[in-house]
Amino acid sequence: MNIEIVIKNVVWMENRVNIIIAEGKIVDIVEKIDFNLDNKKIFDANGLILLPSLIDAHVHLREPGYEYKEDIASGLHAAAGGGFGIVMAMANTNPINDRASVTEFMLDKAKESWPNGPRLYPIGALTKGLAGKEMAPLAELAEAGCKAFSNDGLPVMNNEIFRRCVEYAWDLGLKVIDHCEDSFLAKDGAINEGKLSSFLGLKGIPSVAESLQVARDILLSAYLDIPIHLAHISCKESVELIYWAKQKGIPITAETCPHYLFLTEDACNEYNTLAKVNPPLRTKQDQEALLHALREGVIDILVTDHAPHADFEKEQAFADAPNGISGLDTALSLSLKLLKKGFSFKDIIGLWGKRPAEIFGLEFSELMSGQEANFILVDLKEEWLVNPNTLFSKGKNTPWLGHKLRGRVKFHFYKGQLIFGEKLWPGF
Numbered sequence: 462m463n464i465e466i467v468i469k470n471v472v473w474m475e476n477r478v479n480i481i482i483a484e485g486k487i488v489d490i491v492e493k494i495d496f497n498l499d500n501k502k503i504f505d506a507n508g509l510i511l512l513p514s515l516i517d518a519h520v521h522l523r524e525p526g527y528e529y530k531e532d533i534a535s536g537l538h539a540a541a542g543g544g545f546g547i548v549m550a551m552a553n554t555n556p557i558n559d560r561a562s563v564t565e566f567m568l569d570k571a572k573e574s575w576p577n578g579p580r581l582y583p584i585g586a587l588t589k590g591l592a593g594k595e596m597a598p599l600a601e602l603a604e605a606g607c608k609a610f611s612n613d614g615l616p617v618m619n620n621e622i623f624r625r626c627v628e629y630a631w632d633l634g635l636k637v638i639d640h641c642e643d644s645f646l647a648k649d650g651a652i653n654e655g656k657l658s659s660f661l662g663l664k665g666i667p668s669v670a671e672s673l674q675v676a677r678d679i680l681l682s683a684y685l686d687i688p689i690h691l692a693h694i695s696c697k698e699s700v701e702l703i704y705w706a707k708q709k710g711i712p713i714t715a716e717t718c719p720h721y722l723f724l725t726e727d728a729c730n731e732y733n734t735l736a737k738v739n740p741p742l743r744t745k746q747d748q749e750a751l752l753h754a755l756r757e758g759v760i761d762i763l764v765t766d767h768a769p770h771a772d773f774e775k776e777q778a779f780a781d782a783p784n785g786i787s788g789l790d791t792a793l794s795l796s797l798k799l800l801k802k803g804f805s806f807k808d809i810i811g812l813w814g815k816r817p818a819e820i821f822g823l824e825f826s827e828l829m830s831g832q833e834a835n836f837i838l839v840d841l842k843e844e845w846l847v848n849p850n851t852l853f854s855k856g857k858n859t860p861w862l863g864h865k866l867r868g869r870v871k872f873h874f875y876k877g878q879l880i881f882g883e884k885l886w887p888g889f
């Protein structure tokens with residue numbers, strides 16, 4: 462193999478190493494370079510941390526239909542800069558991704574705007590128009606390239622329809638990602654139900670609106686013996702149910718998001734619409750239960766639920782502003798905070814890479830010879846101010862706006878190509 466690129470001085474699991482790349486693959490990761498470097502592209506990473514390119518299994522990229530919030534090109538830019546080589550995009554676009562033509566359109570747009578990656582995998586609508594009444598043409602969507610199905614944003618309340626969808630999806634070898642919410646209990650809610658919702662005079666969303674549906678999914682999954690993946694888990698009761706299910710060997714998997722780990726409902730004080738999200742931010746007890754569950758593997762993965770919205774939408778009154786937090790740009794910096802909470806780099810790679818790949822049957826390149834050269838180089842010490850200029854997403858709606866975060870992706874290689882890097886590395 463003809464060595465093309467040598468990246469010197471990267472830190473991998475506390476060792477200083479050099480990465481050797483050829484034909485888009487990692488040839489070797491070595492401590493010493495014992496070959497001639499003539500005619501190779503050589504870069505000095507100066508001690509940046511090496512991590513594999515990550516996976517975000519739950520984003521909203523808004524195209525087609527809401528390109529003013531985000532489009533596939535800008536969303537993939539935010540993904541590349543956030544450290545994600547693969548994103549799975551939800552179906553609540555306009556038109557909704559409930560037919561092959563929309564899936565194909567999304568895939569074409571991704572290829573056109575970012576031919577070398579990051580890679581977009583669409584998630585097909587579970588029901589037509591996300592209306593929860595009739596199954597979407599799941600086989601057609603799978604064939605077009607959808608990697609999972611979900612009614613994200615709009616729960617399927619009818620258990621018979623939901624059951625048939627889960628069975629049909631599984632026959633196609635794909636999983637259902639369920640947005641667990643009882644739409645009657647959650648109706649018109651804007652914030653977690655509790656003291657703060659009363660204080661602010663806002664209709665609350667009780668945690669039982671989520672946990673009831675988590676219980677339904679667990680019981681269905683057990684009865685059918687078919688896996689179901691639970692989206693953005695936000696509360697303690699859900700964690701307890703998932704723990705019970707896993708003890709019983711029920712094939713449930715679950716995700717949560719950085720905002721549920723690092724914020725509570727208090728972030729909504731003073732009617733801060735940037736912290737308005739569905740499911741809502743909850744209490745300290747919920748936050749602790751989620752962290753514990755993540756550490757113990759009760760919750761399997763982290764996702765951003767990247768939900769970009771325009772400023773004018775978030776500037777409305779709290780009750781009227783849309784739900785959602787823009788998350789691709791900040792996810793890695795926030796996740797690095799977990800290193801101080803008993804998590805290792807290996808855990809972070811599991812939560813944002815290995816595990817989502819296993820759950821959804823996606824490719825994931827480990828950092829070892831023979832694997833695709835998909836990796837990021839991260840400056841752990843860099844402090845950056847979250848502001849509209851430092852976010853690559855069009856969605857500037859993050860509760861961390863104006864805050865400093867630590868840790869930033871400096872370079873992102875995908876299949877041996879530099880897809881993100883400050884002013885592109887000389888020579889690329």
Ligand SMILES: NC(=O)N[C@@H](CC(=O)O)C(=O)O
Nearest residue numbers: 521613614738739768784785
């Ligand atoms: N998670 C969110 O807060 N928002 C999602 C949809 C949704 O799940 O309500 C969005 O598409 O904006």
Ligand SMILES: [Zn+2]
Nearest residue numbers: 551613614766
């Ligand atoms: Zn979502």
